[in-house]
Amino acid sequence: MRVALFGGTFDPIHTAHIRSAQLVADALRLDRVLLMPTFVPPHKLKVSMAPAADRLAMCRLAAKEDARLFVSDMEIRRGGASFTADTLHTLRGEHPQDEWFLLVGADMFLTLGTWYHFEEILAMATVCTVPRDGIGAEALRAYAATLPQEGRFYIARTPVGDISSTAIRAAIAAGDATADMLPPSVAAYISEKGLYRGRETMDLKSMEPQFIEIIRRRESDHRFLHSLEVAKSAEYLARRYGGDPDKARVAGLLHDVMKDISPSEQLQIFKDFGILLDDVEKDAQKLWHARAGAAFIEHILHIDDRDLLNAVRYHTTGRAGMSLLEKIVFVADFISADRSYPDVDKMRALAEVSLEDAMRYALRYTIDDLQKKGARVHPDTLAALQELTEGGQHG
Structure with missing residues (x-):
C-alpha cells in the first residue's frame, strides 16, 4: 500500500488538516493517510494542550470524513516527545511492504532541516506538503531545493485555507465563531467537553x-x-x-x-x-x-x-x-x-x-x-x- 504519515499535535484537528490529507491522497493515489497525534511535540513548545485522549478522540471523529483516513495512537502510547524519524523507523519495520510518505504542514516543511535526523527521514519517505495563504508553492519548492538532493518531495499546487489550531483556540476562548474551521463532529466534541475556554499564558x-x-x-x-x-x-x-x-x-x-x-x-x-x-x-x-x-x-x-x-x-x-x-x-x-x-x-x-x-x-x-x-x-x-x-x- 501507499501510506502517508500525518503527525501533529492536532490541538484541535481542523478542516485544513483534512483538506491537506485529501489533496495529497488524491494527487499521489494514496491508499491511506495515517493521522497520528503526538504526546509531546518535539519541535515546538505548547503553552497548553488538550489532553491526549481528547486530541485522539477528535482525530477519530475527523477521520470519518474520508475512508482513506485512519488514526494511530502510537506516539501517545509511547509517551514523551516522539520524533518523526523514530516513528517512521517503527512503521517501516511493522509494514515493510508499504511505500511511505510523510505529510507535513507548510510552516513545518520550512523547518525540515532542523528536525532530528532529517536526513534519515528523507531516506525513508517522500515528504509532502500543501501551500497555504502566506506560504506559496514557489517558496516551498525553493526551500526543498536547499535540502539534500537525494530527498524526494511532493508539493501540492492547490493551497488550503489559512486556518491554524492556534487561531481556533483563541477564537473559542474569546467566544467567537469557528464553524468554518472545524468538522462539525469535532466542533460538537469541543463544546461538549468545554475545551479551549481558558486563555493561554506562557512562562519559562x-x-x-x-x-x-x-x-x-x-x-x-x-x-x-x-x-x-x-x-x-x-x-x-x-x-x-x-x-x-x-x-x-x-x-x-x-x-x-x-x-x-x-x-x-x-x-x-x-x-x-x-x-x-x-x-x-x-x-x-x-x-x-x-x-x-x-x-x-x-x-x-x-x-x-x-x-x-x-x-x-x-x-x-x-x-x-x-x-x-x-x-x-x-x-x-x-x-x-x-x-x-x-x-x-x-x-x-x-x-x-x-x-x-x-x-x-x-x-x-x-x-x-x-x-x-x-x-x-x-x-x-x-x-x-x-x-x-x-x-x-x-x-
Missing part, C-alpha cells in the same frame, strides 16, 4: 517539562545528564549572584540541545536561517552546536528572550560584554556535578567566590587547552579574557 518555568522532553530525545544519555546538571548549577549560581533562577535553569537545560546532531544537520540549520560562520568557526565543529542551538531555540521553539539566546550562543566561546546570565551559564558548564577534568575543584571553589574570577580561570584554561592542541582560539574568547583581565587590574 511552566514549560520546563517540555524542555526536558525535547533534550531527552535529542541528546545521548551522557549529554542529557550533563544538561540536567548544568541546569542545577546555573540555577544555584543565579540565586547566589542575583540572577533569574528560572531563566538560568532553562538556559542550562537547553545549552547543548544541538550538541549531538550531525555536522551536516548543523550546517543545514545555518543555511535555513542565514547564519554565516566566521573563519575560526568554519574550522572548529565543536563550536557549531552553540550557534545551532541558539537558532533552534529562537526559530523553532520561538523563544525570543535575547539574553537566554545569547547565553546559549556564547556558552562555549564567551565574549566581551557578557551579561550576568551569560556568565552564569558559561561557568555552570564548567562546574556541573558531572564534570571531572583536573582543575574542576579549583573552578568550583572560584565560582563560590566570584563569577569573574571563575570566568578568567575558565577562559585561560580553554585557551591553554586549545593552544596545546594546535587549534585556533576564537576572537570572542580572547576578547572576553582581555576585558575581564583589564577589569580585574582596574578593580
Whole structure:
C-alpha cells in the first residue's frame, strides 16, 4: 500500500488538516493517510494542550470524513516527545511492504532541516506538503531545493485555507465563531467537553517539562545528564549572584540541545536561517552546536528572550560584554556535578567566590587547552579574557 504519515499535535484537528490529507491522497493515489497525534511535540513548545485522549478522540471523529483516513495512537502510547524519524523507523519495520510518505504542514516543511535526523527521514519517505495563504508553492519548492538532493518531495499546487489550531483556540476562548474551521463532529466534541475556554499564558518555568522532553530525545544519555546538571548549577549560581533562577535553569537545560546532531544537520540549520560562520568557526565543529542551538531555540521553539539566546550562543566561546546570565551559564558548564577534568575543584571553589574570577580561570584554561592542541582560539574568547583581565587590574 501507499501510506502517508500525518503527525501533529492536532490541538484541535481542523478542516485544513483534512483538506491537506485529501489533496495529497488524491494527487499521489494514496491508499491511506495515517493521522497520528503526538504526546509531546518535539519541535515546538505548547503553552497548553488538550489532553491526549481528547486530541485522539477528535482525530477519530475527523477521520470519518474520508475512508482513506485512519488514526494511530502510537506516539501517545509511547509517551514523551516522539520524533518523526523514530516513528517512521517503527512503521517501516511493522509494514515493510508499504511505500511511505510523510505529510507535513507548510510552516513545518520550512523547518525540515532542523528536525532530528532529517536526513534519515528523507531516506525513508517522500515528504509532502500543501501551500497555504502566506506560504506559496514557489517558496516551498525553493526551500526543498536547499535540502539534500537525494530527498524526494511532493508539493501540492492547490493551497488550503489559512486556518491554524492556534487561531481556533483563541477564537473559542474569546467566544467567537469557528464553524468554518472545524468538522462539525469535532466542533460538537469541543463544546461538549468545554475545551479551549481558558486563555493561554506562557512562562519559562511552566514549560520546563517540555524542555526536558525535547533534550531527552535529542541528546545521548551522557549529554542529557550533563544538561540536567548544568541546569542545577546555573540555577544555584543565579540565586547566589542575583540572577533569574528560572531563566538560568532553562538556559542550562537547553545549552547543548544541538550538541549531538550531525555536522551536516548543523550546517543545514545555518543555511535555513542565514547564519554565516566566521573563519575560526568554519574550522572548529565543536563550536557549531552553540550557534545551532541558539537558532533552534529562537526559530523553532520561538523563544525570543535575547539574553537566554545569547547565553546559549556564547556558552562555549564567551565574549566581551557578557551579561550576568551569560556568565552564569558559561561557568555552570564548567562546574556541573558531572564534570571531572583536573582543575574542576579549583573552578568550583572560584565560582563560590566570584563569577569573574571563575570566568578568567575558565577562559585561560580553554585557551591553554586549545593552544596545546594546535587549534585556533576564537576572537570572542580572547576578547572576553582581555576585558575581564583589564577589569580585574582596574578593580
